[in-house]
Amino acid sequence: MLFSYNLLSEIIDLKNIDVSTLTERLTFSGFEVEDVLKMASGDKLVIGQIIECKKHPDSDHLHLLKVDCGEEGILPIVCGAPNARVGLKVIVALVGCNLPALNIVIKESEIRGYDSKGMCCSLVELGVNKEFLTEKQLNGIEELPEDAPIGERDVLSYLKLDDTILDINVLPNRPDCLSYLGMAREIAGLFNLESPSVPKVLSNDLPSIVAVGSNTAHCVRFDILSIRDAVSVKNTPLKIRNFLEASGVRSISPLVDLGNFTMLLSGQPINVYDADKNPFGKYIVRDDYEGEFIAFDNKKYELKKGDLVVSDGERNLCLAGIMASIDAPVKENTTKVDIEFAIFDHVSIRHTSSRLGLTSFSQQLFSKERNPLLVNESIDILLSLLPYFLESYTITSYSSYDGFKQERVRIPFSLEKLNKRLGSSYTEDEVKKVFSSYRFDYDGHSVLPPIDRVDILEQCDLDEEIFRYYDASKVTPSIANFPISIPSDDSRRENLNIIRSMLVCRGLSECISYTLLSKEEDRSFRVFDNDESYRVLNPMTNIHEYVRSDILSSMYSLIEYNKRNQNNDLALFEISDVDTKKGVKTYLSIGLSDDLKMMDQAKAHSYSFFDIKGHILSILEKLNINPSRYRLVPSSNNSFHPYQSADLYIGKDLVATFGKIHPSISSDNIYLAEINLGYLLDLKGMKTKFVAYSTFPIVKRDLSFKLYNGVTYEAIKKSIMKIKDESIIDVHLFDYFRDKKTNSDYIGITIYLGSDKKTLKDEEINASIEKVILAVKGDLGLVLKGQDDE
């Protein structure tokens, strides 16, 4: 909220407290001053009068002026303002004047051959907010009143613009400070000043002619003050206009300004009714209206039960606390007004205004909690302001509906508890000082806060008052009493981090992408789950509407995005939790594109199915998941190339799908994988147990077979490993090639032979190799290369 320093000074004595002291103290007691602005600025200004105005011979818009500036003499000024004319009193920025709003210093200059020793200013050039200026003020130099004193140097204070605006962040727990009176009370507390009080003005003798009432518990207080024969002043006084503007409120008319200024000062929302439009003289608050409501601007809203309206018994006069109806607005020349001071339930106002999307200054105030007892001082404030806005008036009636059950409870307070909770050592005297500064009634073990402090409910709220009153350094940081604990097993997270580090070491870059996807993206790639994803009912854009239940489409989008930005040869991964309707899963996706590049960016090879397979199997190996526990089958996922993709199963569970992207989706060399990493992390890996190795030499024998359709490496390996021969230890691939002449495929395998008891003899080795050749021929029909029929 914007606060005028000058207006605060009128309410409390800020003589010895300058803006920077005030700003510092407020910021360190929970009221962050986010900005300090000058209402207007300019240091070498003077009031002058134009005594000569000629057209510049070489320009169609410039004027050559002579301006009488009193002691400064008569200055020649070249001026482009259309409203420059003889006799006009103007603001002159003298040579050397610093104008921060324009970021310039005025210099003596020659403009198209004529000397200019100063500048006639508009208020914009002094930094006054454009929003508060009229079209005329925006388009020309400021026209001062005829009685403006020529030669006056303190121009800003003459214009009542010598004010500083503090933009104070009032946090939601302090609605009382959304008013000058509340903020002044806070400042008085912080600086030990006398707290402002509002003199009682309202006479007890007024009759209650107007009928008021409420048939809902959501309005506990509803007062109407009736003023008749009201004659507005011509203009709201300049000083008050400037206060309003400093506070961010535009001056409209004296009657409207009266309401707004009272609201600013008291924090009490005010509504002014035209009494002519309420011939029944009756105001009833109800919450049972259902149907159409036409606002003063002719917009229609559908009201429901629970929305508060003020009615005259037949028509709705206003949507309570939010907006007047088409029947209610106050005419410019009205002389009979009824002024409402009400307390509506803040929750109800919030709900109605947010449902209808309506906000206003008074609605914002009404949306915060406020003690109904504060209505009284608000009425007094308005009454004391009336003479500034009305030339003449008669107060004819005051009617009050008061359904508020006053319940003021003392709040128990214990200094010992305070110090135990904060680890502090505040003394009884220090506590007393805070309570008395803040007008809290303290008796040594309980506190009664003042009526405006609706935020003080229990001891912790008092702890806060004490903490924020003093410097934060009063609580000395300390580790004393910090609880010691032994954390439980975190191996799942640690293993996840190990996998992440391994992938980084294998050359992949980690990504984090958006959870919310468009409908198309959400449906495009699915590996584990084809169910409907969660959908956000209030998305900001339909690009981010669905809560992804699979992360592969995000990976594909990242690859596309990077390739669009000329980033090729990608190796990316993402690890992310996804929230599906079946629960939270932890998935890992991998994306490879184009070529594998070495450190110098030389190409090692184009990525193939076997690169992505390598990443997947290394994860399983790292987690100590034995190959015998999983199996690979050609993938049935139609986002992948049918002959270059695989599904990895453990038991019946699909754990990963990986391979080349289907050529119908992209013709680029892209490989994708999605792994249910959470599943793997939750599996128990094999226990590590040392196995003694043979100390006798291992012998290798290479064999090449001609392949026939369909025979796989895995089948050959299986066929060999099931031979009952202890000396066959292992089978490795050493070559796989296609003879271009014959178009036949050949596979070269290495057989490892050995014994843990002895060195194998040649005959034994040859016998084992014979068994291998027989087995492969018997099981699969393959013959050795060279022994085939060619």
Place this chain on the structure above:
Amino acid sequence: MNLEQLSQAIEEERKVCLEEIKEVDNIDKLNLFKGKHIGKKSLLTELFASMRNVDANDKKEYGKMLTSFREEVNSLFVNKEKELADKKLLEKINNEKVDITLPPYSLPLGSYHPLTLITEEMVSFFKGLGFEVASGPEVETERNNFELVNIPSDHPSRDMQDSFVVDKGIVLRSHTSAVQSRVMQSANGQSPIKIICPGKVYRRDSDATHSHQFEQMEGLVISSDATFANLLELLTKVLRHLFGEKREVRFRPSYFPFTEPSIEADISCFECNGKGCSLCKHTGWIEILGAGMVHPNVLRLNGYDDNKVQGFAFGIGIDRVAMLKYGIDDIKRFYLDDVRFLRQFKKE
């Protein structure tokens, strides 16, 4: 042959050997030399054979002279052999010269996402103090996300955190505080609780410093006597851990519905050391996190007796820390994942 004759013969043979060894410049010639002067058909062998016919008195001296000469010739051979081997090795080495400035034959390293780096840096700090890492779902009940952390449906601060609604009573969590209530609920009133909860959160908000998705890390400590002073100590230390030991840390009172008293922590600007620059908006300070003593209402709502336990909580925006620490200009970069951005972050 007498001794004099022998001496003469040796002298002549020595001259020949010395002459010939000079000419030896490869292993073949060396072998020829060996055959001719040391081998079975050499003069030396002949001379040894002639010892049989030498006078018994001279035999000892004769033998000594011959042995000594044999050693002499042998060493000519051995030295030459070594010389040739050295020369050959040197040639081999000289032929193996590489340009060591050529790039290594190695895959380039990948990179960690900067948000991971910051998260893990903080996690390792807090794990060292015995904190556990807790997590929860991102699609969360309004009850966990709001009600149980003292933000009832009519609370004004629901406006501060405009959340994405998935269903009636179900939202995308708007802060990691939602995990707090889960942990407390499942602890059944037991203490101490010492957790941190890093994770993604979602709010309807978007500009250069706000993204509808960002990451937070929540911390919560509940025990019989964990104090506000503990909180201040912990925050001072973690902020210095993240931003450097020289950072000054200051605390300002603030307001959050789930803590009372509440604070915000600022660190002295690491760009200008507090003098004022564009990073710190000329204040010398950078706002970094929010924290406070757990509101007794939160304790009561989650099954604790607020007369018996107390505690504190804090929340740090991971994206904000990463932006500050690495000088990242736009929060969207974290989620666009351009590799020219990603590859700049290596160290964990």
